[in-house]
Each structure stands twice: as structure tokens, then as C-alpha cells.
Amino acid sequence: MRLMVSGGGTGGHIYPALAVINELKRQDPDAEVLYVGSHRGIESTIVPDLGIPFEAMTIQGFKRSLSLENLKTVYLFLKSVHQSKKLVRSFKPDVVLGTGGYVSGAVLYAAAKLHVPTVIHEQNSVVGMTNKFLSRYVNKIAINFEDARAQFPADKVVMTGNPRAQEVANIESHFSLSTFKLKDDVPTIMVVGGSQGALKLNQVMVESLKTLAKKPYQVVFVTGPKRYDDVMKQVTKIGAADNISIQSYINNMPEVLPKLAGVVGRSGATTLAELTALGVPSILIPSPYVTANHQTKNALSLVNANAALMIKEADLTTQTLVSAMDELMTDDSKRAAMAAAAKKLGKPKAATEMLALLKEVSQS
Numbered sequence: 001m002r003l004m005v006s007g008g009g010t011g012g013h014i015y016p017a018l019a020v021i022n023e024l025k026r027q028d029p030d031a032e033v034l035y036v037g038s039h040r041g042i043e044s045t046i047v048p049d050l051g052i053p054f055e056a057m058t059i060q061g062f063k064r065s066l067s068l069e070n071l072k073t074v075y076l077f078l079k080s081v082h083q084s085k086k087l088v089r090s091f092k093p094d095v096v097l098g099t100g101g102y103v104s105g106a107v108l109y110a111a112a113k114l115h116v117p118t119v120i121h122e123q124n125s126v127v128g129m130t131n132k133f134l135s136r137y138v139n140k141i142a143i144n145f146e147d148a149r150a151q152f153p154a155d156k157v158v159m160t161g162n163p164r165a166q167e168v169a170n171i172e173s174h175f176s177l178s179t180f181k182l183k184d185d186v187p188t189i190m191v192v193g194g195s196q197g198a199l200k201l202n203q204v205m206v207e208s209l210k211t212l213a214k215k216p217y218q219v220v221f222v223t224g225p226k227r228y229d230d231v232m233k234q235v236t237k238i239g240a241a242d243n244i245s246i247q248s249y250i251n252n253m254p255e256v257l258p259k260l261a262g263v264v265g266r267s268g269a270t271t272l273a274e275l276t277a278l279g280v281p282s283i284l285i286p287s288p289y290v291t292a293n294h295q296t297k298n299a300l301s302l303v304n305a306n307a308a309l310m311i312k313e314a315d316l317t318t319q320t321l322v323s324a325m326d327e328l329m330t331d332d333s334k335r336a337a338m339a340a341a342a343k344k345l346g347k348p349k350a351a352t353e354m355l356a357l358l359k360e361v362s363q364s
């Protein structure tokens, strides 16, 4: 199979795409893949580092208010469509997959106009702007939340789950927490604000470090690559603790996740697919800055199933954060019940189902 993939801007769009590529390579080692991303998104480093053929274009999103920048956005979109058509003609994909982000809008639109079979994947329960636009043109739409179904043309929708779920579910991890200068035999919780880090969560974590230093559990605090230096400046004043490890970004999350007893995080759709695939109990702090408050909706799907606790960002303080962490990390039976509830929601075959859909569409 010749598969062209496009998805970018943020980890939540990139990792599902990479999971499909891995599953394709597992099933068909001779398959050819081309990943098309944007220059500015983190895919421009993550994808080439994995040795996957990568082409980048310059693209940006629309501003919600009227602005001259939107003229530039239209110009860059049309230019990217033109570039995408060239790439489609030279790579000759059997099928093109889009996993969200502005760049996938141009690539999938171009492929559809050239009558190449196309599929998009929507990770969220509330449909993103790019996928909403593309839904008219593509052949099939893979979803992860039933709530997304009604927002798309009914005959195109297929429930696959999020392919990243399968990638984390099937890994045999040999990771040691000593990599983070922590102990392997002490229950460990990771605090991570999605793929970009979260400002308020970082601030509250810095304020909580002294209290957390006295706890019987360990903490891996992931700041996000752009916020690491800022956090470390403040931590230098407070002093570090033996049971807390501060990292800027985790490159090998599928290997680290199975070693964790819990996660405190945002409720991006791909993160939740990972937590449920593995059955990791969590404390979710939905980002209030996303379209139609979709992270709260995402989080409630776990909270309502007793798989997660939730703290609204407006209520996030040292006190609410640490008491939720204590509740999770000092009560083994509660943690076990939440882990089982989370696992029930997991879709550990999502990558295989997604690939079956791509094959079906490529042959139709």
C-alpha cells in the first residue's frame, strides 16, 4: 500500500497518525509512506526523527475575528493545496489519511479534488474546524466518540477508536523510572499538561512541590518543552526533592505510561485514548481554551464511568490538586477500581480497525 498521511500542529493529531503508520509497517513491511506536515508544528521534528519520509508546508489557522491575517491564511491555504496536488501526483498514494490540524485541510482537500480515496480521523467528541470543512469532500470519517457521529454526514462515519490506543496497549515496556532518578518500586504519578504543557497547572505544581516532597509517592512533572526553563528558574529557588522528577517532554510515552500508577493531565482526546487503553486512573483538568469546551466533554466521559476525577481549571489550587493526588495515590483499592473502569472504555484494536478502513476505501 502507498499511504499518504497528514496531521499536525499538536501531539494529539500527530500520534494517531504515527500509530497507523506503525500498524501498516507491521502488517506490510514493503508499504510506502509519506507524511505531510507543517513547518511550524512539532511534527516537523518528531516525524523525520523517526525516519519517516516527511514533506512540510507553511500554513496557519483562521483568526476568529475579522483580520488581515485571514487574507494571508487564505493565500497560504491555496498555496498548500497547490503543493499538495504536486505531492499527490508524484507520490501516487492509494489512499490519503488526515488526522486533523490546518495542514491536513489542504492535503486532504487536494487529494479529494484529484479523486484519490480519502479518510479523516476525528479524535474529539466535538468536531474540529478542519475536519468539519473536509467532511464534504472525503470518502470516510473515522471517529472515536459516538457524540461526533451526528456532526458528520451519516453514511461516511465509521467508529474505529483512536489508533494510538493500540500502540500503547500492546507495548512490552522495559522502561525504568531510574531514567528519571526515581525508584521503580514506589507508586508514581505523572503530571502533564498535554503535548504543549499547561501554564496554570505548571504554576500550581511549582507551588505544590514542597508539600509533594513529603508524600509516600513519586511525581514525574512534565512542564512542556516551551515552559521548562521558566519552571526550572522557579524550582531553583525552592529546591528539588528526591521523589519528584521534572522533565520538559517525554519522547517515549508508550514505554513510560505502563510504569505509572496515575496521571494528572489535560483531557485531550489522544491522552484519554492512551489512559483508557492501558487502564490508568487519572485526575483531569480540562483546558478551558479549546473549541466548544470539548475537553470537558472528553473528561466527563471518563468521570461518569468512575475512571477519573476532574478539577476545573478555575478551581485548581495546591489544595485541590494535592488532595486529589492523595485520594488517588494513597488508596490502592480506589486506584484499582478506577483503573478497571478506565480499561473498560479502552479501544485497544483501533489501529487495526483504522487500517482495515483505509484498505477498504483504497479498493473502492
Ligand SMILES: CC(=O)N[C@H]1[C@@H](OP(=O)(O)OP(=O)(O)OC[C@H]2O[C@@H](n3ccc(=O)[nH]c3=O)[C@H](O)[C@@H]2O)O[C@H](CO)[C@@H](O)[C@@H]1O
Pocket: 010, 011, 012, 013, 015, 123, 124, 164, 192, 193, 194, 195, 196, 222, 248, 249, 250, 251, 252, 253, 266, 267, 268, 269, 270, 271, 272, 274, 287, 290, 295
Ligand atoms: C490545547 C489543544 O488544542 N489541545 C487539543 C490537542 O491536544 P494535545 O496535543 O495536548 O493532545 P492530546 O492530549 O490528545 O495528546 C497529547 C499526545 O502527546 C503525547 N505527549 C504529551 C506530552 C509529552 O511530554 N509527551 C508526549 O508524547 C501524549 O502521550 C499524547 O499522545 O489535540 C487533541 C486532539 O487529539 C484535542 O483533544 C485537544 O483539545
